[in-house]
Amino acid sequence: MAAADSSVKFSVLHRTCKLLVLLCFLHISVTLVFYVRSLDTTSAFLHHLHQHNTTTAPATGNGTGTGTGTGRSKPPVDVPKEEGEKKKGLDKCPETSPLLVGPLRVDFSSPLSLELIKENNGQLEPGGRYKPKDCEALQKVAIIIPFRKREEHLKYWLYYLHPILQRQQLDYGVYVINQDGDEIFNRAKLLNVGYTEALKDYDYDCFVFSDVDLIPMDDRNTYKCFSQPRHLSVSMDKFGFRLPYKQYFGGVSSMSKQQFLTINGFPNNYWGWGGEDDDIYNRLASKGMSISRPTGEVGRCRMIRHDRDRKNEPNPQRFDRISHTRDTMTKDGIKSLSYQLVSRLTMDLFTNITVDIGRP
Numbered sequence: 252m253a254a255a256d257s258s259v260k261f262s263v264l265h266r267t268c269k270l271l272v273l274l275c276f277l278h279i280s281v282t283l284v285f286y287v288r289s290l291d292t293t294s295a296f297l298h299h300l301h302q303h304n305t306t307t308a309p310a311t312g313n314g315t316g317t318g319t320g321t322g323r324s325k326p327p328v329d330v331p332k333e334e335g336e337k338k339k340g341l342d343k344c345p346e347t348s349p350l351l352v353g354p355l356r357v358d359f360s361s362p363l364s365l366e367l368i369k370e371n372n373g374q375l376e377p378g379g380r381y382k383p384k385d386c387e388a389l390q391k392v393a394i395i396i397p398f399r400k401r402e403e404h405l406k407y408w409l410y411y412l413h414p415i416l417q418r419q420q421l422d423y424g425v426y427v428i429n430q431d432g433d434e435i436f437n438r439a440k441l442l443n444v445g446y447t448e449a450l451k452d453y454d455y456d457c458f459v460f461s462d463v464d465l466i467p468m469d470d471r472n473t474y475k476c477f478s479q480p481r482h483l484s485v486s487m488d489k490f491g492f493r494l495p496y497k498q499y500f501g502g503v504s505s506m507s508k509q510q511f512l513t514i515n516g517f518p519n520n521y522w523g524w525g526g527e528d529d530d531i532y533n534r535l536a537s538k539g540m541s542i543s544r545p546t547g548e549v550g551r552c553r554m555i556r557h558d559r560d561r562k563n564e565p566n567p568q569r570f571d572r573i574s575h576t577r578d579t580m581t582k583d584g585i586k587s588l589s590y591q592l593v594s595r596l597t598m599d600l601f602t603n604i605t606v607d608i609g610r611p
């Protein structure tokens with residue numbers, strides 16, 4: 252009887268133990284499954300993080316004018332060797348950059364320091380040069396700014412434009428062409444100098460000519476070249492956000508190297524304010540070119556208000572000169588340009604070229 256009793260107890264104990272072992276096995280299996288799945292998710296997350304860092308870094312900075320400026324580019328997360336090697340042969344950047352944000356807030360109420368602008372643009376190469384890291388830019392663009400004694404305006408320009416140009420995925424360099432001395436100003440001749448000097452640096456195929464006091468209000472207004480010469484500052488606050496006249500080609504424009512050479516560059520003999528942009532328009536029209544423009548919405552831009560500069564008074568000869576462009580353009584232009592280079596400085600945010608361009 253006692254033997255039968257203990258046999259029953261043993262069998263119950265045996266079954267309980269088996270159940271316990273089974274439960275332990277189940278527990279370990281479930282834990283293992285979850286562990287393996289969590290490993291997968293982590294690597295996918297790291298991969299995503301890596302992609303995010305490398306594609307959005309150039310878009311950071313203060314280009315939206317919100318003044319936050321927190322986004323300096325971070326080092327990429329552990330790039331596997333093979334992937335790093337693959338980057339050598341980059342794909343072309345898309346026709347429309349995916350980094351664009353559209354309308355921007357632009358204001359000139361608080362003064363800027365060069366240090367802040369440099370902080371926001373840690374990814375620039377010396378001389379204000381940049382090219383996208385993840386794709387091959389479609390154009391190599393030299394941006395030429397004629398300049399004299401407008402340091403405050405230049406700071407706003409650099410502050411707003413560098414982040415915009417980077418979001419536009421351009422391979423670009425900024426050239427500030429400073430007229431030496433106190434002779435009367437000559438905007439178009441400085442632009443010719445900028446074209447010539449930029450080409451000493453790099454094989455640029457597109458040239459954007461911009462006044463220092465004009466800031467675009469929409470980053471979809473891409474600072475690049477088109478199949479026809481481009482007028483970019485089509486909708487300025489100064490003119491009530493409309494074109495002052497149909498042939499207006501002032502402010503900001505762009506031309507491919509070929510387009511520029513076809514019109515023999517710009518005139519060298521417009522001293523003082525006005526007329527040189529109309530002469531450029533006449534040159535283009537005489538060669539059968541038309542003007543390409545963004546829409547009024549995309550082409551909105553703001554001008555920094557200022558008094559007229561000394562030694563840049565309206566040029567009384569401009570009306571006469573404009574009426575003779577067709578006769579003068581073959582003799583006066585990039586082919587006849589002469590000037591003395593005074594200095595060429597590679598700054599962090601731009602290349603600073605000072606020139607003696609003579610006098611009338």
Ligand code: BGC
Pocket residue numbers: 495501502524525526527528529569
């Ligand atoms: C001048 C241009 C100037 C335009 C708008 C014209 O009369 O000739 O040089 O850009 O006015 O101010």
